[in-house]
Amino acid sequence: MTGYRLPAGGRIDRHRTINFRFDGRDYQGFAGDTLASAMAGAGIVLVGRSFKYHRPRGLLGIGSEECNALVSINRGAARVTPNVRSTQVWLYPGLNAISQNRWPSLRWDVVALNDVFAPLFPAGFYNKTFMWPRSAWEKLYEPVIRRLAGLGESPVERDPDHYDATYAHCEVLVVGGGRAGIDAALAAAQSGGRVILIDEGDELGGGALADPAQWPVLMALKQELYSCSNVMVLTRTTAFGFYHQNFIGATQQLTDYLEPAVSQGAREKLWRIRAGEVVLAQGAIERPLVFNGNDVPGVMLASAARSLALRFGVAVGRQVVVMAAHDSGWHDALAMAAAGVTIAAIIDVRHVVSGDLAEAARAMGIAVHTGAAITRVAGRHAVKGVTFASDGTGPSRRIACDTVLMAGGWTPSVHLWSHAKGSLVWSDAWGAYLPGTALENTRAVGACAGEWDFGAGVVTAVLPNALPVRSQTAFVDFQNDVKARDIHLAVQEGFRSIEHIKRYTTNGMATDQGKTSNLNGLQIASEALGRPVSDIGLTTFRPPYTPQTFGALLGHHKGALFQPVRKSVIDDWANLQGAVFENVGNWRRARYFPQGGEDMHSAVLRECTAVRERVGVFDASTLGKIEVVGPDAAEFLNRMYTNPWKGLAPGRCRYGLLLREDGFIIDDGVSARLADDRFHLTTTTGGAARVLNMMEDYLQTEWPDLDVWLTSTTEQWAVIALQGPRARDVIAPLVEGIDLSPAAFPHMAVREGTIAGVPTRLFRVSFTGELGFEINVPADQGRKVWDAVLRSGGAHGISPYGTEAMHVLRAEKGFIIVGQDTDGTMTPYDMGLDWAVGKKKPDFVGKRSLARPDMSAPGRKQFIGLLTERPQDLLEEGAQVVLDPTAPVPVPMIGHVTSAYHSVALGRTIALAVIADGRARIGEMVFIPMPDTVIRATVTAPVFHDPEGSRLNA
Amino acid sequence: MILIHCPYCEQDRPEIEFTYGGQAHIARPHDPAALTDREWETYLYIRANPRGLHAERWRHIHGCARFFNAVRDTVTDRFTVTYKTGEARPDGGVA
Numbered sequence A: 001m002t003g004y005r006l007p008a009g010g011r012i013d014r015h016r017t018i019n020f021r022f023d024g025r026d027y028q029g030f031a032g033d034t035l036a037s038a039m040a041g042a043g044i045v046l047v048g049r050s051f052k053y054h055r056p057r058g059l060l061g062i063g064s065e066e067c068n069a070l071v072s073i074n075r076g077a078a079r080v081t082p083n084v085r086s087t088q089v090w091l092y093p094g095l096n097a098i099s100q101n102r103w104p105s106l107r108w109d110v111v112a113l114n115d116v117f118a119p120l121f122p123a124g125f126y127n128k129t130f131m132w133p134r135s136a137w138e139k140l141y142e143p144v145i146r147r148l149a150g151l152g153e154s155p156v157e158r159d160p161d162h163y164d165a166t167y168a169h170c171e172v173l174v175v176g177g178g179r180a181g182i183d184a185a186l187a188a189a190q191s192g193g194r195v196i197l198i199d200e201g202d203e204l205g206g207g208a209l210a211d212p213a214q215w216p217v218l219m220a221l222k223q224e225l226y227s228c229s230n231v232m233v234l235t236r237t238t239a240f241g242f243y244h245q246n247f248i249g250a251t252q253q254l255t256d257y258l259e260p261a262v263s264q265g266a267r268e269k270l271w272r273i274r275a276g277e278v279v280l281a282q283g284a285i286e287r288p289l290v291f292n293g294n295d296v297p298g299v300m301l302a303s304a305a306r307s308l309a310l311r312f313g314v315a316v317g318r319q320v321v322v323m324a325a326h327d328s329g330w331h332d333a334l335a336m337a338a339a340g341v342t343i344a345a346i347i348d349v350r351h352v353v354s355g356d357l358a359e360a361a362r363a364m365g366i367a368v369h370t371g372a373a374i375t376r377v378a379g380r381h382a383v384k385g386v387t388f389a390s391d392g393t394g395p396s397r398r399i400a401c402d403t404v405l406m407a408g409g410w411t412p413s414v415h416l417w418s419h420a421k422g423s424l425v426w427s428d429a430w431g432a433y434l435p436g437t438a439l440e441n442t443r444a445v446g447a448c449a450g451e452w453d454f455g456a457g458v459v460t461a462v463l464p465n466a467l468p469v470r471s472q473t474a475f476v477d478f479q480n481d482v483k484a485r486d487i488h489l490a491v492q493e494g495f496r497s498i499e500h501i502k503r504y505t506t507n508g509m510a511t512d513q514g515k516t517s518n519l520n521g522l523q524i525a526s527e528a529l530g531r532p533v534s535d536i537g538l539t540t541f542r543p544p545y546t547p548q549t550f551g552a553l554l555g556h557h558k559g560a561l562f563q564p565v566r567k568s569v570i571d572d573w574a575n576l577q578g579a580v581f582e583n584v585g586n587w588r589r590a591r592y593f594p595q596g597g598e599d600m601h602s603a604v605l606r607e608c609t610a611v612r613e614r615v616g617v618f619d620a621s622t623l624g625k626i627e628v629v630g631p632d633a634a635e636f637l638n639r640m641y642t643n644p645w646k647g648l649a650p651g652r653c654r655y656g657l658l659l660r661e662d663g664f665i666i667d668d669g670v671s672a673r674l675a676d677d678r679f680h681l682t683t684t685t686g687g688a689a690r691v692l693n694m695m696e697d698y699l700q701t702e703w704p705d706l707d708v709w710l711t712s713t714t715e716q717w718a719v720i721a722l723q724g725p726r727a728r729d730v731i732a733p734l735v736e737g738i739d740l741s742p743a744a745f746p747h748m749a750v751r752e753g754t755i756a757g758v759p760t761r762l763f764r765v766s767f768t769g770e771l772g773f774e775i776n777v778p779a780d781q782g783r784k785v786w787d788a789v790l791r792s793g794g795a796h797g798i799s800p801y802g803t804e805a806m807h808v809l810r811a812e813k814g815f816i817i818v819g820q821d822t823d824g825t826m827t828p829y830d831m832g833l834d835w836a837v838g839k840k841k842p843d844f845v846g847k848r849s850l851a852r853p854d855m856s857a858p859g860r861k862q863f864i865g866l867l868t869e870r871p872q873d874l875l876e877e878g879a880q881v882v883l884d885p886t887a888p889v890p891v892p893m894i895g896h897v898t899s900a901y902h903s904v905a906l907g908r909t910i911a912l913a914v915i916a917d918g919r920a921r922i923g924e925m926v927f928i929p930m931p932d933t934v935i936r937a938t939v940t941a942p943v944f945h946d947p948e949g950s951r952l953n954a
Numbered sequence B: 001m002i003l004i005h006c007p008y009c010e011q012d013r014p015e016i017e018f019t020y021g022g023q024a025h026i027a028r029p030h031d032p033a034a035l036t037d038r039e040w041e042t043y044l045y046i047r048a049n050p051r052g053l054h055a056e057r058w059r060h061i062h063g064c065a066r067f068f069n070a071v072r073d074t075v076t077d078r079f080t081v082t083y084k085t086g087e088a089r090p091d092g093g094v095a
């Protein structure tokens, strides 16, 4: 293949030349060219190297089936797109394309040595190598394979482009803008409904664009189509997936075909289209032939060469030989010859071809060899000639040529049909699967449905050759470097199903998903197994039809919109204070408030000291909150929680423990009874939605007779936790309508009144072990009350504290954090929460599971405290606890550390852990092995500070 | 994107408005304490896993918030029918 521009013809605009670069060299093409046609016209033969063996490769096809001519398109540093099919890149001025898989250069590739060692890389190489020692993999094979294999490189910079997304609805969606698709769209338009026509090309017409005789009709039809107000035509748009109920995903190119300097707006647009009916007019893809030497650059599909000549005015070579198994190759050769391309010979594997074709060929001076096959291709970086023989085994003859065209018949594109779970029926005439019955309201038309008369052919596996298949360089999958011998090997090794053969050989698993290789692979497997093709099945087609950018699939869902951050009404204030934040669930929470260059450790110690000695204020607004209202509210909570609720007096609070039906702790929180029929529940910050969902489930489906309403009120209330010995003094001047005296307002009570003039539900509760209040006020007044509390607290040395100090303070008291100290397998007994389980209640969610013998069997992990032998050793959360660190590996592990902090109250570190039979081990020494040392610790009760609780009852 | 018919809203709505709720028609026993461990295990953990029609619970969580039941084909992912909580399975199937 030494392509050149024909003097006339094609749909390009010869008055508009376009400069482009390939591998740093400048070339010229014309408006209307694709990168592939411009490169072919410029005489470029070698376009890339293959994935595994780095073999030199040239152009194979002309559209989305292209598997060799993949390039990286560079539109600026962060805008390099790898693995783009050059056949689907429309030329623009300054287009900068780079070849892939080569080092240091396309022509001199060091890794092509892989090819020399190809016998070491047979089918199943990777699977077999997995059985080798792990160390060999990690140190030797994997690094080497990673360096050798791989396609183009993605940029490491953040994608600067943005991507649009939209929904569309129509009565009829037509996929494919060839003649069949245009006809279907026009017919649908008559009915007056909304019609959308999608085509991946830049111009409607499909295969007819390579047939000048059809151009006038095509122009008329297109004009008619564009004049229909109810028809929307989307070109440069790929329908990549067909999903349930006629839902189609498609990506439209908006700027990639334009010069970067003039392109504006979103790069691509994702279309999600719901259609009443889908008409698939995807056409068909020509099949390569499998023969010795079929991957030398210059061996390509006949239909692609025809398209280059008649659509783009490019002759693929000076001396062209056609290797056919199908009439279409003859038609293409004749059309090209008429356009001025020199066809040296047509070789056909069939002994008998239509007399008209042979006569027409001879009349044009083309040598005709029927009943013959190419047995060898000369040349490495480009075709220099072919050797052929009668039936592949007769005396060899040689023809000098620079291009070989393959015409192996056609494969209808049933990809989207299969996505939609339509059945496929094997057709002997086509040597391919055709659409059978549809599951959705969809139909296939045109070539993809087998409705196309283009002559006859024979189906071949490997072309006949005196050489055995194992000695031939006969490729099936060009992109993944799968040869016919690999498929033979897979069969020989016992693989029978095509799904297994595919995975073992990787046939059809490259970025082209086997568009040109699946059927040939199937034929070869069928022949090797001696069973009909329809017996070995067909591999499953899955979306996407062609590779899609992550950007298009992501659309607007990135950056701040990827996962919206929830912020409390105090967040602005915390931000101004220079708080360091952490994300808890979707919430952003202040972790600590560093002052003057403090690190976290010093800030947290200072914040803890303030709470223990004076008073601290904490934004607890993210606590989940549910309002439970109705005559049966108490009965409902009684059934949900482990605790008894019916006897709780209005105005009092209770710690509630929630299990799943399997008996394991899922959530906890303090809840208040405001009236006989009204409760204010709190849940963990991360568990709010889960708890509400669980409660709704029981209420709606198990106990629909209960008259109860559940309302999520998490965002309705701002919650200001005020904790410390001076907490009462801080709020006293602000509160009206509530008697704050300890006798009138004891620990675990709730009162309603006002604070700073704002209506409040004031809880007297403590998650720190100190005297504490949680001030609930309407969220929109939260900041006002927060400021008032800070002002009032100024005289008392008030300090804000964050989640880190909160964790330390609660750990000193042994208060658990569900999800940190529990892991979904802990029961109330395991956690020492027996007191929270209503023993006399006949039933509650999880009660029956607690009665299972295993739930109280010896050896269960129990929640305890750990004090390290050296007071400043801080254990690592998640570290394993063992009884004998000198035991042989694997050392039996009895549990793990769940929480560990520096405690300011104790002046040393503390830790919480769950260990087997933990409560019986109190006082014992355990060991925590770390990579460089073993830490010794004593098992203690999990409450380190004020175990009598005198401080919080103050 | 599957369209699911909510029997309460009486509308076909996109699947992102819904959450899945496991196999349908498994009622919580009225008196769990009366069950043997084996019976309780069956209630808790044993579920059908049919290739074909499966009666299951869905919730229109980002809509009316109601739980309802559906029969879905696990091979094709197609919903054959949806119906309100408490109603018998309309197609008479068992799984």
Ligand SMILES: [Zn+2]
Residues within 6 Å of the ligand: B006, B007, B008, B009, B010, B060, B063, B064, B065, B066
């Ligand atoms: Zn609904």
